[in-house]
Amino acid sequence: MINSTQKQIIDLIKRSNKILVLPSSPPDGDSLGSAVALYMVLRKLGKEVTVICSDTIPEVLQFLPNMKVIGNKTLATTDFIITLDLKNAKIEKINHSIENDKVNIVITPKEGRISEDDISFNKGALEYDLIITVDCAEVKQLRGFYEENVELFHQVPVVNIDHHISNTHFGRINNVDIMASSTTELLVPLFEELEKEEKMELIDEDIATLLLTGIITDTGSFQNANTTPKAFDVAAELVSYGARQQEIIQHIYKTKQLSQLKLWGRVLSKIQVDETYRIVWSAVSQQDFKDTNSSEEETGDIIDELMTNAPGAEVIILMKEKKEGTISVSVRTTTPSVDAAKIAEGFGGGGHTQAAGFRMNDIALRDAEYEVISAVKKYQTERVGLAGLTKNTETFSTPKFEKPETPIVKNSVEKPVEQHVEAPVEQPEIEQPEAEHSKENKTEFPAPERKKRQKRISAKDDGIVYKFED
Numbered sequence: 025m026i027n028s029t030q031k032q033i034i035d036l037i038k039r040s041n042k043i044l045v046l047p048s049s050p051p052d053g054d055s056l057g058s059a060v061a062l063y064m065v066l067r068k069l070g071k072e073v074t075v076i077c078s079d080t081i082p083e084v085l086q087f088l089p090n091m092k093v094i095g096n097k098t099l100a101t102t103d104f105i106i107t108l109d110l111k112n113a114k115i116e117k118i119n120h121s122i123e124n125d126k127v128n129i130v131i132t133p134k135e136g137r138i139s140e141d142d143i144s145f146n147k148g149a150l151e152y153d154l155i156i157t158v159d160c161a162e163v164k165q166l167r168g169f170y171e172e173n174v175e176l177f178h179q180v181p182v183v184n185i186d187h188h189i190s191n192t193h194f195g196r197i198n199n200v201d202i203m204a205s206s207t208t209e210l211l212v213p214l215f216e217e218l219e220k221e222e223k224m225e226l227i228d229e230d231i232a233t234l235l236l237t238g239i240i241t242d243t244g245s246f247q248n249a250n251t252t253p254k255a256f257d258v259a260a261e262l263v264s265y266g267a268r269q270q271e272i273i274q275h276i277y278k279t280k281q282l283s284q285l286k287l288w289g290r291v292l293s294k295i296q297v298d299e300t301y302r303i304v305w306s307a308v309s310q311q312d313f314k315d316t317n318s319s320e321e322e323t324g325d326i327i328d329e330l331m332t333n334a335p336g337a338e339v340i341i342l343m344k345e346k347k348e349g350t351i352s353v354s355v356r357t358t359t360p361s362v363d364a365a366k367i368a369e370g371f372g373g374g375g376h377t378q379a380a381g382f383r384m385n386d387i388a389l390r391d392a393e394y395e396v397i398s399a400v401k402k403y404q405t406e407r408v409g410l411a412g413l414t415k416n417t418e419t420f421s422t423p424k425f426e427k428p429e430t431p432i433v434k435n436s437v438e439k440p441v442e443q444h445v446e447a448p449v450e451q452p453e454i455e456q457p458e459a460e461h462s463k464e465n466k467t468e469f470p471a472p473e474r475k476k477r478q479k480r481i482s483a484k485d486d487g488i489v490y491k492f493e494d
């Protein structure tokens with residue numbers, strides 16, 4: 025059963041012919057998976073569809089089907105229209121000639137006269153009757169596209185499909201479900217309803233692969249806390265539609281460029297730990313990117329990697345010095361009692377309870393690092409009071425989703441981690457990550473049975489969900 029919002033979206037899609045699909049930036053598996061899956065479904069319904077993403081598509085997602093449909097051009101039409109009012113004259117012929125960088129348009133009247141007052145100028149009109157944004161919490165995640173086309177956003181109905189808690193409900197119709205693991209998860213019931221109403225099979229293997237990619241990347245391959253029963257349920261359903269799960273895992277999690285491995289080495293060697301405030305962080309400079317011959321995108325999911333492998337930490341921070349000089353900061357927390365969004369909001373950013381981010385301008389990386397870590401310490405102090413934050417190496421053990429006050433004791437071989445030389449902190453003790461647990465999957469899975477449709481088992485959505493993506 026679909027709800028009234030979903031019903032409105034379906035009706036609007038059915039009524040529209042020229043649809044503009046906009047994924048959020050920076051693009052990820054969920055935003056691009058959603059946008060291209062939507063493109064393919066709408067094409068099957070005979071719609072004209074344009075997908076525009078202002079950022080480059082990450083290398084790691086290039087394997088996905090139909091990524092070439094994503095355009096990056098600005099939308100504003102460059103047509104300049106000269107209109108001639110014919111109430112005072114009938115036209116015999118129109119000629120044009122180009123001379124010395126000038127175009128002369130020669131209009132010969134059949135009868136009557138043409139005067140300057142009959143001429144008007146217009147910019148070419150944009151012909152869309154529906155805009156659908158996917159995985160986009162606010163218009164600024166469209167990277168200037170909104171600002172350049174404000175008029176369009178006022179003229180054309182906007183459908184906003186997203187799962188970010190920070191969503192500003194900027195659409196005319198807002199299908200925002202913060203309990204959903206990903207935006208692609210929200211598209212599945214819409215597509216299924218369209219299948220029913222249009223009496224045609226829409227979700228093919230490629231579309232199912234795109235949709236599953238969103239769930240896999242947003243749940244960190246079903247490892248993050250936003251992995252709800254429903255996420256598993258919808259994923260299972262997509263596999264039954266023919267989604268190529270192994271292909272996704274192979275490309276996204278098991279293939280790394282040498283440059284990326286080198287960069288990860290850099291990030292890991294620069295890890296710093298504050299045991300008292302339970303913060304683990306690392307900062308990469310432009311020099312690091314240069315030295316390892318890697319790009320800024322290649323830090324990829326390293327923050328999630330840090331999180332799974334930084335025992336005892338409550339706040340994990342990765343700071344990146346971007347080319348243009350800004351510092352981008354990603355914040356993750358291992359417990360819902362530490363609010364990543366709140367920390368990010370302090371710097372003008374935002375996000376989910378356990379995953380957020382923000383940018384800092386006109387500041388050196390070291391100064392940014394100092395400011396951010398100081399702010400997190402202050403946050404941690406206010407949250408539990410100083411008494412709750414006494415240094416306790418025994419506490420610094422397993423990252424369980426438990427109250428921070430509860431000491432977690434675990435027998436483990438503890439090993440010091442290399443220090444970032446620039447900013448001295450106390451020598452941390454950090455547990456060795458367990459050997460490749462759950463990372464390597466040697467079991468060969470049989471290829472999913474294609475085309476076989478299964479009735480979906482409905483899942484309860486009563487779990488508390490925390491998102492991990494910014």
Ligand SMILES: [Mn+2]
Pocket residue numbers: 054055159187205206207242493
């Ligand atoms: Mn998402």
